[in-house]
Amino acid sequence: MNFSWFLPNLGLLLQGLECTILLIAVSGTLGIVLAIGVALGRMSRSRVVSSTFGLYTSVIRGTPLLVQIYILYYGLGSAFAALPWLRWGPLWPYLRNGFWYVALTLVLSNAAYWGELIRSGMRAIPPGELEAASAFGMGRILTLRRIWLPRTLRNLLPALAGETVMLMKATALASTVAVTDLLGAADIVRAQTFHVYEPLLLVAIVYLLLTYGIESVYGRVERGKVLRPGR
Amino acid sequence: MKRLLLALLATSAVTVLPHIPARADAPIIFGISAEPYAPFSYKSPAGVWEGFEPDLARALCEQMKAQCKISEIAWDGIIPALLAHKIDVIFTSMSITAEREKTVAFTIPYYDTPVDVTAPKAEGLDVAKGGLKGKVIGVQIGTIFVNWLKKYYPTNTVKTYDTQEEVNADLTSGRIDAMLCDGIAADAFAKTPAGQGFVTTTLPHDPLFGNGVGAGVRPDDTALKAKLSAAIQAVRDNGTYAKIDRKYFSIDVWPPPADFK
Numbered sequence: 293m294n295f296s297w298f299l300p301n302l303g304l305l306l307q308g309l310e311c312t313i314l315l316i317a318v319s320g321t322l323g324i325v326l327a328i329g330v331a332l333g334r335m336s337r338s339r340v341v342s343s344t345f346g347l348y349t350s351v352i353r354g355t356p357l358l359v360q361i362y363i364l365y366y367g368l369g370s371a372f373a374a375l376p377w378l379r380w381g382p383l384w385p386y387l388r389n390g391f392w393y394v395a396l397t398l399v400l401s402n403a404a405y406w407g408e409l410i411r412s413g414m415r416a417i418p419p420g421e422l423e424a425a426s427a428f429g430m431g432r433i434l435t436l437r438r439i440w441l442p443r444t445l446r447n448l449l450p451a452l453a454g455e456t457v458m459l460m461k462a463t464a465l466a467s468t469v470a471v472t473d474l475l476g477a478a479d480i481v482r483a484q485t486f487h488v489y490e491p492l493l494l495v496a497i498v499y500l501l502l503t504y505g506i507e508s509v510y511g512r513v514e515r516g517k518v519l520r521p522g523r
Numbered sequence: 524m525k526r527l528l529l530a531l532l533a534t535s536a537v538t539v540l541p542h543i544p545a546r547a548d549a550p551i552i553f554g555i556s557a558e559p560y561a562p563f564s565y566k567s568p569a570g571v572w573e574g575f576e577p578d579l580a581r582a583l584c585e586q587m588k589a590q591c592k593i594s595e596i597a598w599d600g601i602i603p604a605l606l607a608h609k610i611d612v613i614f615t616s617m618s619i620t621a622e623r624e625k626t627v628a629f630t631i632p633y634y635d636t637p638v639d640v641t642a643p644k645a646e647g648l649d650v651a652k653g654g655l656k657g658k659v660i661g662v663q664i665g666t667i668f669v670n671w672l673k674k675y676y677p678t679n680t681v682k683t684y685d686t687q688e689e690v691n692a693d694l695t696s697g698r699i700d701a702m703l704c705d706g707i708a709a710d711a712f713a714k715t716p717a718g719q720g721f722v723t724t725t726l727p728h729d730p731l732f733g734n735g736v737g738a739g740v741r742p743d744d745t746a747l748k749a750k751l752s753a754a755i756q757a758v759r760d761n762g763t764y765a766k767i768d769r770k771y772f773s774i775d776v777w778p779p780p781a782d783f784k
Binding site (some may be wrong): 330366369370373379380384388389422457470472476479482484485486488 | 561598599600602622623626627645659661664665669670682683689692695696697699745777
């Protein structure tokens with residue numbers, strides 16, 4: 293074991309860690325918002341709406357994440373580059389950056405997986421609770437906002453914690469499209485210093501610590517007052 | 524599961540037991556990076572390794588009257604593969620640098636090429652006057668170019684790719700502003716349809732670029748190192764080298780690189 297590479301490359305590794313955390317935060321937050329939309333869409337009374345969202349879920353869940361990243365990054369990215377007004381336009385610094393393609397893929401993926409999860413959670417809420425809300429004179433939107441969603445999300449917290457950990461592990465795919473996430477940073481260190489195993493061991497431990505962090509945040513929410521229906 | 528256990532046993536055996544020297548008639552295994560790096564090494568549709576380095580490796584074996592085998596290893600794991608006796612020689616465009624010499628012993632250099640910067644004409648880069656500042660630069664991972672950028676442009680965003688093809692692709696699609704690469708790779712790119720509209724500038728030599736490309740062997744393999752160095756000099760002297768060189772390049776890549784006389 294030799295860790296002489298650690299200090300000279302600390303900046304790079306921290307940059308990678310920051311990138312990984314940003315990916316989790318961006319795609320987790322946007323993902324859950326979209327997932328609620330997907331769940332509601334799937335439960336829509338309109339046949340067209342529910343089957344459209346059903347198709348979306350099937351397509352996203354039925355293809356490997358890496359393939360989706362490649363399709364967006366190489367496919368969409370090259371299509372953008374062929375348009376001069378985009379290629380030389382003010383948005384190009386963002387559009388050229390692999391980070392946003394990975395983030396977008398993860399958001400779409402989360403929306404599909406978490407959407408199904410939330411749909412099953414919403415189905416599991418006893419109808420009596422919703423009927424009671426209605427008896428109190430709450431409209432559909434108000435019932436959803438005050439009773440249905442908070443109850444669902446709270447019940448789903450343990451499952452969502454697991455899904456967030458899965459999301460964290462999925463972010464490691466970012467390194468395949470030249471995004472310097474935690475694994476990408478470790479790969480650079482490995483390639484430049486020829487210490488092949490130690491950087492991998494280090495990032496494995498950091499990923500474990502991140503998992504621990506995610507689980508303890510969810511644990512706090514579970515024990516706390518957030519998402520607890522009114523008292 | 525059993526296979527996993529066997530693999531674990533095998534790896535621990537390698538680390539614990541002293542290495543048993545190979546038999547004298549065992550073939551010398553030349554390790555070539557699995558990622559194609561045309562025209563230095565690439566696989567023909569028939570699955571045979573072709574290019575400057577496989578050809579030169581075959582010529583060296585003939586010179587040494589030795590049995591040889593070419594084995595492909597991923598670039599980022601090639602030094603560990605050498606040290607683990609999976610291969611005997613790294614023969615895949617590895618520049619001789621002080622950092623690598625801590626782990627690997629090199630023969631005399633067998634080729635050297637300039638280092639080039641390629642960028643779209645529209646960028647109008649002036650490389651000589653620190654013109655890369657603030658630019659997003661693409662390079663292949665684990666190359667001397669990364670070290671050079673770290674020293675002279677420490678604040679630049681450097682994007683690292685597994686293969687030169689990926690660097691070319693992202694340069695074409697505008698994801699990077701410029702790439703740093705080997706002069707021969709830059710020439711090859713300039714000859715492709717995608718490479719039109721780009722300009723290539725050669726960087727002045729820098730100690731970080733190393734002293735040419737050598738064959739890497741294990742530091743304790745002194746006999747093989749001497750044999751290889753002698754063979755390299757011999758094929759250079761008897762004209763075989765020039766024949767292989769002309770087959771692939773428009774310049775003489777024997778160090779220091781020069782135009783053909």
